[in-house]
Amino acid sequence: MAVRQRHGILALEGDWDDGLIQTTSIKGMVDLLRAGNEVPVIHYKVRNLKVLKEILKEWERHQKKYPIIYLTGHGSAGAIQLAGDKNEVKLTQIGRILGELKLKAPVFLIVGACDALKISKQEMQQFFTLAPKVSGLLGYEKSVDFIEATAFELILLDKAAAQPNFKKASLVKLHQELMKLARPLSRRLKRVLYA
Numbered sequence: 001m002a003v004r005q006r007h008g009i010l011a012l013e014g015d016w017d018d019g020l021i022q023t024t025s026i027k028g029m030v031d032l033l034r035a036g037n038e039v040p041v042i043h044y045k046v047r048n049l050k051v052l053k054e055i056l057k058e059w060e061r062h063q064k065k066y067p068i069i070y071l072t073g074h075g076s077a078g079a080i081q082l083a084g085d086k087n088e089v090k091l092t093q094i095g096r097i098l099g100e101l102k103l104k105a106p107v108f109l110i111v112g113a114c115d116a117l118k119i120s121k122q123e124m125q126q127f128f129t130l131a132p133k134v135s136g137l138l139g140y141e142k143s144v145d146f147i148e149a150t151a152f153e154l155i156l157l158d159k160a161a162a163q164p165n166f167k168k169a170s171l172v173k174l175h176q177e178l179m180k181l182a183r184p185l186s187r188r189l190k191r192v193l194y195a
Contacts (some may be wrong), residue, residue: 006161008040008066010059014073014082026072029154039161047083053097060101068108068160075113095130103133104168111139114154124194134169137194151184
């Protein structure tokens, strides 16, 4: 039986720590996904909106192979902090950037940042209006423990990479599978999926 090609992940990581010494990173998880399950992952550190735009513009040509965007960093309601609160990027800004790209296939956006999806229904609808090729948006509505969130996101990214596509039905199936595998962790983290 042929092994299905796994979808790639564009992992964009903001700075977790202030100053020169950086003690927190998703690099270990990225390495595990690459080595353990041969998931193609592109990993960048992103410190500001300009760099985020440049990377997404470059990724546009490779989007079909890497349809999962995993954006991590500290968060606040409706935003992610790329390098402290001075470099906070609103979800609507991210939606606008993605909407301006010429995307060929559905994209699944996973936001690994505390509180980032603590948004109103109207804000969520605005995001999808700005970024119509984003078929699903998953993240947290509250502050979460880094280790627990990392464990959940590792399972999530591994299962997402194995999905046949990122249409709504596939995302609902992915969500159901996650609930079977990690129900207590998923509920405690108060993650939310919009599809």
